[in-house]
Amino acid sequence: MMAPRRTERLVVLVILAALLFTPPLILLADRPAGGLSWLAAYLFVAWALVIGLAAWLLERGPRE
Amino acid sequence: MDSELSVIVAAFGYLALLFVIAAWADRRARQGRSVIASPFVYTLSIAVYCTAWTFYGSVGRAADAGPSFLLIYLGPTLAMLSGPLIIRKMVRIARAQRITSIADFISARYGKSSRLGALVALVALIGITPYIALQLKAITLSHAVLMHHPVAPSGVTSAASFLSDKSFWVALVLAVFIMLFGTRHLDASERHEGMVAAIAVESLVKLVAFLVVGLFTVFMLFDGPADLFARAAAQPQLQHALGLSAVPGGALGWIGTLLLAFLAFLTLPRQFQVLVVENVDERHLLRASWLFPLYLLIINLMVIPIALAGLLLSGTGSDPDSFVLTLPLSAGQEGLSLFVFIGGLSAATGMVIVETIALSTMVSNQLVMPVLLRATSLSRRLRGDLSGWLLGIRRIAIALILLLGYLYHALIGDAYSLVTIGLVSFAAVSQFAPALLLGLYWRGACGLGAGLGILVGIAVWSYTLLLPGFAQSGWLPMSFVEQGLYHLSWLRPYALFGLDDLDIYSHSLLWSLMANIGVLVGVSLFTHQNRLEQTQAALFTGALTEGIDTAPLWQGQTTRGALRDLLKRYLGSTATSRVLAEANATDNITSIEASVATTDGENAAAMDASASPQLIARAEQALAGALGSASARVLINSVVRGEALDMQAVLRILDSTSQTLEYNRRLEQKSRELARIGEELRGANERLRELDRLKDEFVAMVSHELRTPLTSIRAFAEILRDSQDMPEDKRAQFLEVVVLESQRLSRLIEEILDLARLESGRLTLHPKPLDLVALTRQSLAAVQHPIEERGVHLEAIIDLDEAQVVGDPDRLEQVIINLIDNAAKFAADQAPRVLLRLERHRGHIRLSVEDNGPGIAADERERVFEKFHQLAQQSPASGHTRGRPRGSGLGLPISRGIVSQLGGRLWVEDADTLDGASLIMELPDAPREMQAS
Numbered sequence: 001m002m003a004p005r006r007t008e009r010l011v012v013l014v015i016l017a018a019l020l021f022t023p024p025l026i027l028l029a030d031r032p033a034g035g036l037s038w039l040a041a042y043l044f045v046a047w048a049l050v051i052g053l054a055a056w057l058l059e060r061g062p063r064e
Numbered sequence: 065m066d067s068e069l070s071v072i073v074a075a076f077g078y079l080a081l082l083f084v085i086a087a088w089a090d091r092r093a094r095q096g097r098s099v100i101a102s103p104f105v106y107t108l109s110i111a112v113y114c115t116a117w118t119f120y121g122s123v124g125r126a127a128d129a130g131p132s133f134l135l136i137y138l139g140p141t142l143a144m145l146s147g148p149l150i151i152r153k154m155v156r157i158a159r160a161q162r163i164t165s166i167a168d169f170i171s172a173r174y175g176k177s178s179r180l181g182a183l184v185a186l187v188a189l190i191g192i193t194p195y196i197a198l199q200l201k202a203i204t205l206s207h208a209v210l211m212h213h214p215v216a217p218s219g220v221t222s223a224a225s226f227l228s229d230k231s232f233w234v235a236l237v238l239a240v241f242i243m244l245f246g247t248r249h250l251d252a253s254e255r256h257e258g259m260v261a262a263i264a265v266e267s268l269v270k271l272v273a274f275l276v277v278g279l280f281t282v283f284m285l286f287d288g289p290a291d292l293f294a295r296a297a298a299q300p301q302l303q304h305a306l307g308l309s310a311v312p313g314g315a316l317g318w319i320g321t322l323l324l325a326f327l328a329f330l331t332l333p334r335q336f337q338v339l340v341v342e343n344v345d346e347r348h349l350l351r352a353s354w355l356f357p358l359y360l361l362i363i364n365l366m367v368i369p370i371a372l373a374g375l376l377l378s379g380t381g382s383d384p385d386s387f388v389l390t391l392p393l394s395a396g397q398e399g400l401s402l403f404v405f406i407g408g409l410s411a412a413t414g415m416v417i418v419e420t421i422a423l424s425t426m427v428s429n430q431l432v433m434p435v436l437l438r439a440t441s442l443s444r445r446l447r448g449d450l451s452g453w454l455l456g457i458r459r460i461a462i463a464l465i466l467l468l469g470y471l472y473h474a475l476i477g478d479a480y481s482l483v484t485i486g487l488v489s490f491a492a493v494s495q496f497a498p499a500l501l502l503g504l505y506w507r508g509a510c511g512l513g514a515g516l517g518i519l520v521g522i523a524v525w526s527y528t529l530l531l532p533g534f535a536q537s538g539w540l541p542m543s544f545v546e547q548g549l550y551h552l553s554w555l556r557p558y559a560l561f562g563l564d565d566l567d568i569y570s571h572s573l574l575w576s577l578m579a580n581i582g583v584l585v586g587v588s589l590f591t592h593q594n595r596l597e598q599t600q601a602a603l604f605t606g607a608l609t610e611g612i613d614t615a616p617l618w619q620g621q622t623t624r625g626a627l628r629d630l631l632k633r634y635l636g637s638t639a640t641s642r643v644l645a646e647a648n649a650t651d652n653i654t655s656i657e658a659s660v661a662t663t664d665g666e667n668a669a670a671m672d673a674s675a676s677p678q679l680i681a682r683a684e685q686a687l688a689g690a691l692g693s694a695s696a697r698v699l700i701n702s703v704v705r706g707e708a709l710d711m712q713a714v715l716r717i718l719d720s721t722s723q724t725l726e727y728n729r730r731l732e733q734k735s736r737e738l739a740r741i742g743e744e745l746r747g748a749n750e751r752l753r754e755l756d757r758l759k760d761e762f763v764a765m766v767s768h769e770l771r772t773p774l775t776s777i778r779a780f781a782e783i784l785r786d787s788q789d790m791p792e793d794k795r796a797q798f799l800e801v802v803v804l805e806s807q808r809l810s811r812l813i814e815e816i817l818d819l820a821r822l823e824s825g826r827l828t829l830h831p832k833p834l835d836l837v838a839l840t841r842q843s844l845a846a847v848q849h850p851i852e853e854r855g856v857h858l859e860a861i862i863d864l865d866e867a868q869v870v871g872d873p874d875r876l877e878q879v880i881i882n883l884i885d886n887a888a889k890f891a892a893d894q895a896p897r898v899l900l901r902l903e904r905h906r907g908h909i910r911l912s913v914e915d916n917g918p919g920i921a922a923d924e925r926e927r928v929f930e931k932f933h934q935l936a937q938q939s940p941a942s943g944h945t946r947g948r949p950r951g952s953g954l955g956l957p958i959s960r961g962i963v964s965q966l967g968g969r970l971w972v973e974d975a976d977t978l979d980g981a982s983l984i985m986e987l988p989d990a991p992r993e994m995q996a997s
Contacts, residue, residue, distance in 0.1 A: 007149065014146045021138045021322060023315040030308045036297050037307035040131045040368055047141065047361050054145055054354035 009057055013050065020046040068211060071402065075207075075230070078269075078406050079237050079413070085265050086245045086258030093257035100260045101344045103351035108264035109338045110356050111271070113140060113329065114363055115195075116202035116412040117486040119270055120385045122364065126371035127384035130310030132321060133367060136486075137360040139325025147353040150330070151339055153504055155349065157607045158340045162251075162689040166336040166496060167426040171694050173503040173604045174511030175597030178434040178694035183515055184496060185430035187522050188333050189423060189465075191492025196419055196469030198485040199412035200231040204473070206408045207231070209386045210401060213393045232470060234409070238416050239466045243459045246421040250451055250635060251689035255342050256421065263338070263418060266410040271363050273407025274388070278366020280400060281373045281391055289369065296372040305375070306368070313567030320570020321487075327497040328490035333422035334415065416466070424461035429692030432457050437698050451636035454690060487569045488529050494573060495521035498581045506588075507601045513587030521580030528572035532557045596697075622704045624675045627683050630703050635690055643686045644679075680704060762931060769812055769953075773805040780805075815954040819931065822961035829872040829965055833990065836867040836876070836909050840902055843880040856888045856896040864902060867909040869987040871966045879959040879970075883913040883983050886955060890917035890980065899977055907989050908968075914975035914982040925972040929960050956983075963987070 019025060021043070029042030089099050099105065118136075125133040143150070154169070163169045167188065171181030207230045245258040286292040296302050304310055311318055329335055343349070374387030382390060388408070392400040433454075498521075499514035532545045548555035558568050560575050593601065624644075631640040675683075680700065687696035780798045784790070790798075821827035844860055851858050887898045892915075899914045920928060931954060956970075963970040968987035975982040 010145070010148060014142060017142055017145060021142070022319055026318070027308065027315065032307070036293060036302070036305070037130075039308060040134070040306050043131060043134055043138070044361070044365070047138065047357070050141070050145070051354050051357045051361060054357070058148070058350045058354055 006057065010054075013053055013057060016053075017046075017050040020050065071207070071210060071405070072230070074402055074406060075234070075409055076237065078409060079234070079241070082262045082266070082413070083241060083244075086241070086262040088258075089261030090245065090248065090258035093255075098257060098344070100255070100257050100264070100342075103348040103355065105260065105264045106343065106348040107352040107355040107359060108267040109260045109342060110144075110335070110352060111267035111359050111363075112263050112334055112338055112414045112418050113332075114267070114270065114360070114411060115415040115486075116199050116206075116408055118363065119274060119408045119411040120202055120206065120388055121486065122367045123371045123374065123387045124383070124385035126367050127305075127375055127387070128310075129312055130304075130306050130308070131368075132311040132318065134364060135318065135321040136325045137364055139322050139327075140329035141357040141360060142322075143326050143329040144353050144356045147339075147349050150501070150504070151353075152346055152349055153607050154336075154340050155343050155346055157604055158343075160607070161603075161693060162685045164341065164429055164689065164692055165422055165426045166331065166333055166500070167430045168688075168692045168694075169336070169340075170496060170499050170503065170514065171430065171692070173600055174499070174509075174514050175594060175600055176694045176697045177511045177515075177597075178430070178698070180511055180515045181426075181430035181692060181694050182434065183518055184499075185423075185426035187492065187495065187518060188426060190522075191489050192333060192419060192423060193465070193468050193472055194485045195489040196416055196465070197473035199416050200235055200470055200473040202412050203234055203409060204229055204231040205386070206389055206405055209389045210393070210405050213390060229474070231473065234413065235416070235466050235470050238413055238420070239463055242417055242420050242424075242462050242466075246417070246424070246462065247455055247458050250454055250639060251686070254689065255344065259417060259421065260338070260342050263414050266414040267359075269410040270407045270414075271359065273404050273410075274363055274366060277388055277392060277400065277404050277407075278370055280395075280397070281366070282369050285373055285377065285391065285395060292369055292372060292376075295376060299376065302372065302375060305372070313565070313570050316565060317567040317570045320566060320573055324487070324490050324494060324569060324573050327494040331493045331496040331500060332490075333426065333493070334418040337418050337422040416469070420462055420465050423465050424458050427461040427465070428454070428458040429690075429695065432461070433691050433695045434698070437695055450634050451639070451690075454634065484533070488533065491525055491529055491569055491572050491576065492522065495525060495576060495580055498577065498584050502581075502584060503601070503604060504607075505605060507605045508588050508593075509584060509601070510588045510591050510593045511597055512591055513584040516587055517580040517582075517584030520583045521576040524576035524579050525572055528557050528560060528575060529568065532568070622675050622680065624673055624679065626703045627675050627679065630699060631683055631686060634687060634699065639686070643682060646682065765931070765953075766816060770809065773809040773812070777802050777805045777809070812954075815958060818958050819954055819961070822958060822965075827961070827965070829875055829962070831870045831872055831966060833868060833870055834873050834876070836869050836871075836911070836987065837862055837864050837902060838866075839873060839876055840880060840900070840911065843877050843884070844900065846877075847881055847884050851884065851888050851898070854888065854896075856891055856898055858884070858888070858898045858900070860900040860902075862900075862902045864904060864909075867902065867904065868990050869909050869966075870990045871987065872962075875962045876966075879962055879985065880911065882955045882959050883911075883985065887913045887915040887917075887980075887983065891915040892917050892980070897978055899975075901977075904989065905986070908986045909989055910984060910986045912973075912976075912982050912984040914978045915980040916975075916978040917980035919974060919979065920972055920981045928972060929956050929970075931957050959985075 026039060026042065030037055030039045032038075092099050100109070122133045122136075125136075157163065157172075158169065161172055163172060165185075167181045167184035170184050171177050174180050241262075242259075245262070246256055248256060248258070282289055282292055286295070296305075308314065308318070313320060370387055370391065371384065374382075374384060374391060377394065378387065378390060389401060389404055392404060495518050498517055499509070502509045503514065531540060534540045535542050535545045543551075545557055547553065548557075554561050556564075558564070558571060560571070563571060563574075566574065628640060628644060631643055635643070684696050684700045687699055690696075691699070780802050784795060784798055784802075818827065840860070840862065844858070848858060884898060884900065888896065891898055895916075897916045901910075901912045901914070903910055960970045963985055966987060968985060970983070970985050973982045973984055
């Protein structure tokens with residue numbers, strides 16, 4: 001059901017998501033933008049990116 | 065809001081709608097047209113994760129602690145993304161083993177241990193009941209806000225009698241719903257289609273309600289998001305509201321909370337229920353693993369706008385947990401407020417329904433049934449059909465759990481805020497994660513370690529989260545929290561060992577997980593698993609390996625009748641016939657027996673037949689679905705005589721046996737090798753001994769050979785010395801003998817040295833191209849005269865003009881002279897003749913020397929090339945000769961050594977022309993053009 005290659009890609013995606021969601025990367029986004037921090041906006045964008053990648057990865061290819 | 069009636073009608077009307085949906089879905093399922101067999105419904109059912117805590121609490125947490133509320137959803141996002149790896153494994157195991165709950169799962173993993181199952185169920189009950197209470201409290205609070213706005217709802221809940229408390233009635237309705245749709249089958253591992261459908265609808269309702277209130281806030285109360293954020297940014301007290309500085313525990317606390325949410329998502333009983341037990345098709349996981357994070361993203365989009373709007377509009381006085389309701393209420397939007405209330409109600413009821421089903425299954429299968437089965441006197445009194453009992457127990461458990469939740473809410477629920485209870489529960493169920501996840505991937509994790517790990521972890525959890533919570537509620541002195549137990553500052557619950565940089569949840573998670581994992585790993589490394597545990601560990605860790613037959617096989621003896629009685633007693637007759645019929649279908653049992661099973665007739669002969677291992681395994685599975693794997697094992701053990709042997713155990717035993725065999729094989733190989741080496745050594749030793757013997761012989765012969773001429777020289781020399789008056793001619797004769805013998809001696813020594821050089825390889829030849837014809841003529845000229853003086857007729861036939869070979873001329877001449885001399889010695893006494901022939905023969909130059917002597921017997925021909933051979937041969941005949949000079953017996957061996965060093969051969973044959981022996985030397989022909997190239 002899961003090709004080995006797809007499994008590998010998924011594992012890397014999970015690691016990427018974990019990196020995006022944790023310090024020190026989030027510290028980069030924790031900057032004020034006209035009074036409020038960018039952090040929340042950054043998190044939503046990163047989140048959407050990860051979901052998009054997962055959808056692309058898991059919906060591609062033949063449905064078994 | 066003025067119309068309480070409309071609220072009540074809306075709320076209970078909504079609950080009634082759930083009943084209708086569930087009943088419809090159940091009917092569709094019975095007709096075989098399932099409505100939940102879709103990844104979308106599966107995703108929506110997983111969204112039961114979003115409770116009233118999400119609905120009301122997220123906004124509250126965003127207002128208090130900035131973006132940290134997102135962690136509660138980013139953790140599950142990570143868990144769900146890895147779902148095709150982790151959760152798929154759990155689903156496959158649960159399907160193969162008929163797992164009914166997370167307690168059952170952990171118990172089954174560690175050898176179907178009923179004690180471990182009971183422990184997990186107990187911890188879940190303690191950890192989750194407050195969480196259920198939290199949902200009921202949310203219903204009460206939201207109702208109070210709805211009814212009494214803008215008066216702050218403080219004190220409403222505790223003062224009100226339970227009859228006027230709406231959440232009591234809601235709980236009652238839910239109890240009925242769960243009993244109807246959650247205990248439909250006795251087999252708890254079968255899906256509750258109606259319940260799942262209702263949960264999916266609830267997830268949709270709460271999503272839409274939250275989005276609507278968010279859109280209303282952003283676009284009706286403000287002029288779009290830009291306006292909202294601009295106004296929020298202008299407020300100095302909101303400057304840091306969205307930064308990391310607002311997060312308790314900072315960066316470390318961030319990671320801690322993320323981990324907490326990740327683990328809790330996998331270990332919460334209700335998540336296990338929807339993710340694993342209610343999963344229809346493994347493939348749904350693929351789509352759900354990105355759809356569910358998307359659901360979480362969407363439901364969280366509006367949290368920050370609502371929180372900011374609430375802070376801007378309501379001021380600091382009101383409760384941020386209620387912003388979702390108070391914002392539309394303040395704007396006078398009563399219809400919207402009611403919709404929001406229904407959304408919150410759906411979030412709360414969805415959680416309560418699934419959680420209660422999961423907990424009641426655990427309580428009945430892991431806590432009550434094992435006790436009932438152990439108490440033999442009780443089970444003996446309960447003769448007959450126990451299946452009704454089982455459902456009864458589960459229903460009572462449902463009622464009790466809801467009652468417990470309600471009591472908790474009514475009596476002590478005020479002590480906590482929404483978020484507090486949720487995270488405390490998360491930390492409690494996270495204690496299952498080491499046993500669950502390590503058990504999935506590490507075969508060595510053992511049951512004792514898992515049990516002790518959970519115990520230690522939950523103890524640390526109690527000390528660092530539960531007891532301080534009690535202290536804050538006023539049941540324990542606050543000094544315990546501030547100064548630590550016995551005033552020991554390193555025992556402060558929120559700063560254990562002085563670690564006070566973290567927020568309290570990360571702090572508790574850190575210490576409890578460390579203790580938990582440490583004990584689990586440590587104990588596992590130093591204890592042995594029993595065989596069932598090994599089997600289950602192998603089945604769990606290898607679940608995704610293709611070709612593993614996950615159904616354990618029994619090697620015991622029992623009759624079909626005994627099995628049928630057992631099943632009938634616990635599952636009822638309909639389920640029993642179904643199980644037997646299925647087993648028959650797969651077993652290809654004769655139609656007579658099948659008909660017996662279906663008609664339930666009493667065919668004694670068929671019922672006395674012994675049950676096949678497959679049938680026993682099928683029966684155990686069926687019992688496991690209803691009672692949990694540990695109890696099913698106990699029951700099957702009670703009727704199956706003999707050893708229960710699993711396929712995997714057998715394989716494992718085989719595995720170790722084959723390993724032993726392999727070692728044996730290698731040992732055998734080694735010893736054979738050793739024997740062979742020993743044989744070789746013995747052979748080498750033999751050869752060495754032989755060489756030693758030959759050397760001794762050689763030395764003896766050489767000494768003998770040397771002594772003979774020496775003796776005669778000495779004898780004649782003594783005679784010459786002693787007899788002064790000897791006649792002159794006699795003296796001359798004696799001196800002649802001495803000279804001859806001295807020559808012989810020095811020749812002998814020369815030959816011995818040659819031989820030694822030959823054998824040690826130190827004889828240096830100086831090969832160069834030469835003409836063998838010229839060399840032969842030269843040799844002939846050298847020996848012609850002395851030979852013919854001895855009366856031997858020497859004749860030479862040389863057919864060639866020239867014969868180019870490569871060789872050392874001096875040595876080759878020595879060989880040729882030796883051959884001629886040798887032949888002359890062995891020629892016949894009467895008219896001795898020697899014939900030398902030089903010719904070309906098959907690319908070689910062949911030089912043969914024949915004599916007309918007695919010849920050499922075939923078996924003697926090689927021996928003439930042995931050292932001193934001539935001695936043994938000739939000594940008896942040494943007396944009678946025509947005075948031919950005695951040889952040393954070394955001439956032929958030396959000649960052969962030289963010839964073979966030059967790449968040629970030397971051997972003996974019968975003579976062609978004469979009738980004696982023929983010694984033949986062959987050297988490779990080396991024409992001039994070849995030498996040039």
